[in-house]
Amino acid sequence: xxxxxxxxxxxxxxxxxxxxxxxxxxxxxxxxxxxxxxxxxxxxxxxxxxxxxxxxxxxxxxxxxxxxxxxxxxxxxxxxxxxxxxxxxxxxxxxxxxxxx
Numbered sequence: 287x288x289x290x291x292x293x294x295x296x297x298x299x300x301x302x303x304x305x306x307x308x309x310x311x312x313x314x315x316x317x318x319x320x321x322x323x324x325x326x327x328x329x330x331x332x333x334x335x336x337x338x339x340x341x342x343x344x345x346x347x348x349x350x351x352x353x354x355x356x357x358x359x360x361x362x363x364x365x366x367x368x369x370x371x372x373x374x375x376x377x378x379x380x381x382x383x384x385x386x387x
Contacts, residue, residue: 373386
């Protein structure tokens with residue numbers, strides 16, 4: 287992450303210090319220097335947004351790994367007393383019936 291931030295800073299410095307574009311200025315049109323500056327600013331913003339996304343994804347990955355390491359104890363079910371039923375299974379022909387008293 288430190289290397290990528292350093293690379294981003296170097297890219298910004300290189301873009302800011304790039305040679306000015308030479309060309310013919312037309313009336314009513316933005317000059318080449320302005321276009322070059324805007325282009326460098328846009329490129330720098332794109333690089334910063336990419337770096338921000340990469341940092342965000344790295345942070346999310348770190349948090350997911352941290353969550354996986356947390357062991358949650360399983361909840362023990364409370365023991366509920368159960369009464370035995372007095373049901374009997376009776377056979378009537380092909381039918382099984384449960385008779386509870």
